[in-house]
Amino acid sequence: MSEQHLDDDQTLEADVFARDCASRSVLQNVASRWGVLALVALREGPFRFSALRRRVDGVSERMLSQTLQALERDGMVHREVLEAIPPRVEYTLTELGAQVADRLHALIEVLETNIDTVRAARSGYRGNG
């Protein structure tokens, strides 16, 4: 019975290295240029669209909107329309989105902590020509 259950469980088969696996397209959405920053910003708490746009320095309205739609569709972000005049839209992380954002934050910490190593590598790089 429990083996049957295992066989039926598609979760065990998810493989980001396989080109058609759903996990690869989710990865692309959460790891996208603006996806990473939106998710990590939302760890700080709920954001309205305009405030989130200010936090994610440099993103256009259109790109942020597309990014949030993809994240909402994948179940990472919850979008709530609050009754108010004018109506307000607020974005929060789902439980899964929070887990993903924690992993992205850990990644960013490594990069920010080691930025001097990256700078040194860049100035020493000569290409493969």
Add this chain to the structure above:
Amino acid sequence: MSEQHLDDDQTLEADVFARDCASRSVLQNVASRWGVLALVALREGPFRFSALRRRVDGVSERMLSQTLQALERDGMVHREVLEAIPPRVEYTLTELGAQVADRLHALIEVLETNIDTVRAARSGYRGNG
């Protein structure tokens, strides 16, 4: 003296949310579509170009080559030409690249484990129209 040292340390100022910060461009390179997969594949050990291309299902020669160059330039990947006939080129993770790849692997594990949640969200998504 130690305060002076802190002031001089650019590391403390790296902020991925600032559009001109070097950490943002590194983030884009390691979180790129093929950057993630190449780094995580290289956790398994050294790879020759052709073997890595087979592991990262779907990547073109040109894209993998560009990806590896960016990762090498940022100090994530070490490229070594081995003396042989014909010469062989082998890619390995640097110490920093290994740290980054571990964080990316943790991210992928969350996504693969929760792929059913993602699928459910996708089938329930109705857009914001």
